Amino acid sequence: MEKYIMAIDQGTTSSRAILFDKSGQPVSVGQKEFEQFFPKSGWVEHDANEIWTSVLSCMADALRKADVSPAQIKGIGITNQRETTVVWDKETGKPIYHALVWQSRQTESICRQLREDGYEDIFRKKTGLLIDPYFSGTKVKWILDNVEGARERAEKGELLFGTMDTWLIYKLTGGKVHVTDYTNASRTLMYNIYELEWDQELLDILNVPSSMLPEVKSSSEVYGKTLDYHFFGYQVPIAGVAGDQQAALFGQTCFEKGMVKNTYGTGCFMLMHTGEQPVQSKHGLLTTLACGIDGKVEYALEGSIFVGGSSIQWLRDGLRMFNQAQQSEVYAKRVESADGVYVVPAFVGLGTPYWDSDARGAVFGLTRATSKEHFIRATLEGIAYQTKDVLMAMIEDSEMTVQSLRVDGGAAANDFLMQFQSDILNVPVERPITLETTALGAAYLAGLAVGFWKDKEEIKEQWQLDNKFEAEMESEIREKLYHGWKKAVQATRVFKMDD
């Protein structure tokens, strides 16, 4: 009897496989980190083969830990770091270059040229995105322009492109299936989110042959089955796919217009469900596809913060201020305030609402009295201020009132951060019991396609509150602190390394 759904969560720093039971509870987790390559300043790359083997080992671990056999798995859902781009040989299945990670800035000059050539508007109108190295389109172009012989081979139809979902499905099905879903396609800068098709005009501008592109499907349907030798003697349907932020929106059961979630992982990504109508932003938010089921297409507004929880990783690994990320909470609580210190973690530029690729991190307000505690507290506060910037833009663009912010991701476990977040936003912050909402969203999408769960109503019943953080800060203090943050960002943007 099939009692579980397996979710594969292929993230930026690690891969995970999680088994969920019918009540939406995680039963076991397999997790594996993989190498981050930084070949030049601002470049971030992954080895797609290492990602593939990490996923296989996570799947095996999750099954072993729960003592579950593959025959008990009703379906597999995949969610993934979005935009990260791999190009491989159709015949051999071998990548022709490392995967270019979403954070990587190596296509900055391509983007600058596209902006100078006046293409900003056309990309924005068709894809809901901006011209920025973040998205896949210029990454594919970079690989074709920089790997010897790649363009010629791509033009002959010998190469394939995919984001991590596409790559994993290709590998799991033994090269039989080359697909992606609406949510991942909507992050490539090549997909028209209104016409729901790859856009030939954009492909021509980027000089990317359409033969490389995967077929785009809905987020909840059977795409193919795993090869039995990969899945331990059994074929399991792969039945759900979504980019990790859209999967988290689904896992948080934000199904109605105006519902918002923020995920505090490596970066922070806030998505607001806007229903069947796309909302165009005037404040640097992205219009993107959300997971629709039953043939429906739904839209979301997104704010992307490039450095969130990874600023805590920087304190841990770079500055060696503590050994474990959760210790940041203990230090932050030891002081009453950050004592005027602001940390702007623009390590790879600033995303929403600034979109400033050239900005770099900065610290303000240091005095002789500044302690390690103040520094750590200011870094956590920097995550919350960036989130406020995004929420303010979202409220203005959507003209909707936000009743509460649902949170998830690794750093959402930090009570200090969540309380400060609520204080600085003046909005209640709701943290569910299951923080693995990204994986849960992928499980739900797969489970709905194979009849494991009946419908969205059944799923909605499963969302359970762990803690609600209500704003306690006086409005005068809130305004003063936020005013200081805005000045810090302004000053950060004035200082440019190239000046």
Ligand SMILES: Nc1ncnc2c1ncn2[C@@H]1O[C@H](COP(=O)(O)OP(=O)(O)O)[C@@H](O)[C@H]1O
């Ligand atoms: N208690 C904590 N307080 C602050 N940051 C944390 C805490 N726990 C984890 N983090 C940060 O959250 C990130 C990990 O979250 P996760 O959701 O696993 O990220 P991702 O999916 O992007 O790899 C890391 O950058 C880590 O520094």
Ligand SMILES: O=P(O)(O)OC[C@H](O)CO
């Ligand atoms: O892997 P995460 O959780 O940091 O998410 C990465 C995002 O999908 C990038 O857009």
